[in-house]
Amino acid sequence: DAKTTQPTSMDCAEGRAANLPCNHSTISGNEYVYWYRQIHSQGPQYIIHGLKNNETNEMASLIITEDRKSSTLILPHATLRDTAVYYCIVRARVGGDKLSFGAGTTVTVRA
Amino acid sequence: ETGVTQSPTHLIKTRGQQVTLRCSSQSGHNTVSWYQQALGQGPQFIFQYYREEENGRGNFPPRFSGLQFPNYSSELNVNALELDDSALYLCASSLVGGRAREQYFGPGTRLTVT
Numbered sequence: 001d002a003k004t005t006q007p008t009s010m011d012c013a014e015g016r017a018a019n020l021p022c023n024h025s026t027i028s029g030n031e032y033v034y035w036y037r038q039i040h041s042q043g044p045q046y047i048i049h050g051l052k053n054n055e056t057n058e059m060a061s062l063i064i065t066e067d068r069k070s071s072t073l074i075l076p077h078a079t080l081r082d083t084a085v086y087y088c089i090v091r092a093r094v095g096g097d098k099l100s101f102g103a104g105t106t107v108t109v110r111a
Numbered sequence: 112e113t114g115v116t117q118s119p120t121h122l123i124k125t126r127g128q129q130v131t132l133r134c135s136s137q138s139g140h141n142t143v144s145w146y147q148q149a150l151g152q153g154p155q156f157i158f159q160y161y162r163e164e165e166n167g168r169g170n171f172p173p174r175f176s177g178l179q180f181p182n183y184s185s186e187l188n189v190n191a192l193e194l195d196d197s198a199l200y201l202c203a204s205s206l207v208g209g210r211a212r213e214q215y216f217g218p219g220t221r222l223t224v225t
Contacts, residue, residue, distance in 0.1 A: 034213070043113070043201050043216030044154065087153060097144055097205050097214055098167055101153030 004088045009106040012082075018075040020105055022088030025069040030092045033064060034099070035073045037084040044087065044101075047073065078109045113137055115204050115217035123223045124192050132187045132220045136204030142166070143185040144214060145177060148199040160185055161207055189222075197224045 005023040012018040024033065035047040048055055048062045050071070055062045061074040075082055087104040114137035124130050136143050142161045146154035156169035160179035174190040183204070189196055199221050203214035 043115070043203070043218050045113075046213040046215065049213065085153075097142060097159060097203075097207075098156045098169070099144075099146075099154070099203075099214060100156065101146075103153055 004090060004102055006086075006088050006102065006105045008103070009108070012075075012078045012107060012109050014080060014109055014111050015077055018078040018082065018107060018109070020073040020075075020086050020088075020107065021070065022073070023070045024088070024090045027068050027090050028092075031090045032092070033062065033068075033071050034089045034091065035060070035062065036087045036089065036099070036101075037082075038087070038104070039081075039084040047086075078107075080109050080111065083107060083109045113215035113217065115202065115215050117200075117202055117217040117220050119220060120218070121221045121223075123225065126192055126194060126224055128192050129188065129190045130192060130222060132189075132200050132202075132222070134185045134187070134202035134204075134217060136183045136185070136202075137215050140204035140206045140215070141183055142205045142207050143179055143183065144203045144205070145185070145187045146201040146203065147171070147196075148201060148219070149195075150198070154201055157187070192224045194224050197222060 034049040036044040038044045050062045064071045085104040116135045118133045144159040145157040148154040158168040159166045163179045176188045178186045199219040201219045203216045205214045
């Protein structure tokens with residue numbers, strides 16, 4: 001699986017959009033970009049995934065660059081409950097469900 | 112909540128002992144994966160079970176073993192516990208053949224080895 005690079009931490013104001021970047025310059029054609037988050041002392045929670053098109057669901061939007069070497073997770077209106085560690089993961093859809101977690105980005109939403 | 116449950120919530124064991132952790136997968140899911148999360152780090156893949164057989168393994172020694180039962184629940188067994196085995200153990204269930212195959216995680220079991 002391709003490696004990803006994320007900032008160690010970032011702050012965000014409550015009610016504002018949070019934009020979380022991720023670099024995955026060695027991503028291959030069959031690899032998807034997945035985002036999970038982990039709120040303190042809980043198991044990771046699936047957020048969204050995409051291949052090359054932008055995706056949106058009830059939690060977030062995922063913007064993937066045309067060359068697929070980077071992506072941005074957008075939380076449109078951050079709340080205090082969005083404070084968590086956010087993991088960007090790339091993996092192939094085939095070959096098993098192994099998720100390779102890095103250190104992630106610690107996002108702190110402030111009132 | 113995901114519907115994935117784990118037991119026990121917390122556990123304290125002594126070095127050299129053996130431990131069994133349990134996981135019930137989300138209804139309709141047929142695959143269980145186990146992860147180890149040391150303090151301050153991301154989860155690390157231990158292994159995955161599908162159709163009651165191991166279907167992929169991470170960089171963990173053989174003293175980490177598992178089982179999957181016909182109802183898709185699973186156990187993680189760790190023999191000869193070491194201090195470094197102290198961690199949060201997470202299980203995740205998914206559906207092979209499902210559209211997105213995203214994994215749904217349980218709350219974890221916090222294991223402390225003294």
